Amino acid sequence: AQKITQTQPGMFVQEKEAVTLDCTYDTSDQSYGLFWYKQPSSGEMIFLIYQGSYDEQNATEGRYSLNFQKARKSANLVISASQLGDSAMYFCAMRENNRLAFGKGNQVVVIP
Amino acid sequence: DTGVSQDPRHKITKRGQNVTFRCDPISEHNRLYWYRQTLGQGPEFLTYFQNEAQLEKSRLLSDRFSAERPKGSFSTLEIQRTEQGDSAMYLCASSFGQTNNYGYTFGSGTRLTVV
Numbered sequence: 001a002q003k004i005t006q007t008q009p010g011m012f013v014q015e016k017e018a019v020t021l022d023c024t025y026d027t028s029d030q031s032y033g034l035f036w037y038k039q040p041s042s043g044e045m046i047f048l049i050y051q052g053s054y055d056e057q058n059a060t061e062g063r064y065s066l067n068f069q070k071a072r073k074s075a076n077l078v079i080s081a082s083q084l085g086d087s088a089m090y091f092c093a094m095r096e097n098n099r100l101a102f103g104k105g106n107q108v109v110v111i112p
Numbered sequence: 113d114t115g116v117s118q119d120p121r122h123k124i125t126k127r128g129q130n131v132t133f134r135c136d137p138i139s140e141h142n143r144l145y146w147y148r149q150t151l152g153q154g155p156e157f158l159t160y161f162q163n164e165a166q167l168e169k170s171r172l173l174s175d176r177f178s179a180e181r182p183k184g185s186f187s188t189l190e191i192q193r194t195e196q197g198d199s200a201m202y203l204c205a206s207s208f209g210q211t212n213n214y215g216y217t218f219g220s221g222t223r224l225t226v227v
Binding site: 035045097100102105 | 143152153168203217218219221223
């Protein structure tokens with residue numbers, strides 16, 4: 001069963017604008033962790049941000065913030081002030097046991 | 113230590129040949145993971161090591177796949193009798209324990225094309 005759902009089609013965003021990437025997840029665990037990764041065309045998976053299920057505050061890392069709505073099981077990533085270098089695939093992932101389960105990703109293209 | 117290194121970056125092989133990939137994790141990381149990523153999909157877990165012990169293997173890891181981490185440092189992933197369906201990006205990641213705030217550090221991957 002799909003654990004992580006990312007259904008948005010490819011997105012175009014104007015430089016300096018904000019963009020929100022949707023992620024919903026499915027788990028019956030009380031303790032879990034959610035991650036967002038960026039994958040540019042070079043292929044490397046770059047860690048962006050982490051949210052623990054018991055964290056009371058939404059996670060923030062620089063221009064990245066996570067809109068965590070536990071009751072709705074959603075963990076949306078917000079990228080503020082988009083830059084051309086933000087063009088990439090973005091993956092939401094959930095830690096289950098000793099592995100990460102990834103969604104299918106969101107394609108973001110930043111246009112000048 | 114500049115991160116997780118994978119070698120080679122690209123590999124083209126004929127169907128039926130054997131291939132081997134190498135991963136060098138961050139030196140202080142005791143856990144090492146292999147993932148496979150096909151076009152248009154997110155990475156899928158294959159296997160992971162804690163030190164030299166292989167603790168978990170996915171059902172995706174058929175009998176043609178074998179992974180080792182002989183001294184708890186670098187790891188190799190071998191695919192025997194490659195098939196066209198093996199064409200994918202093979203990603204390695206490492207972590208220290210079950211890390212939280214800093215995630216799992218991934219390498220740049222090995223892109224395999226089976227012709």
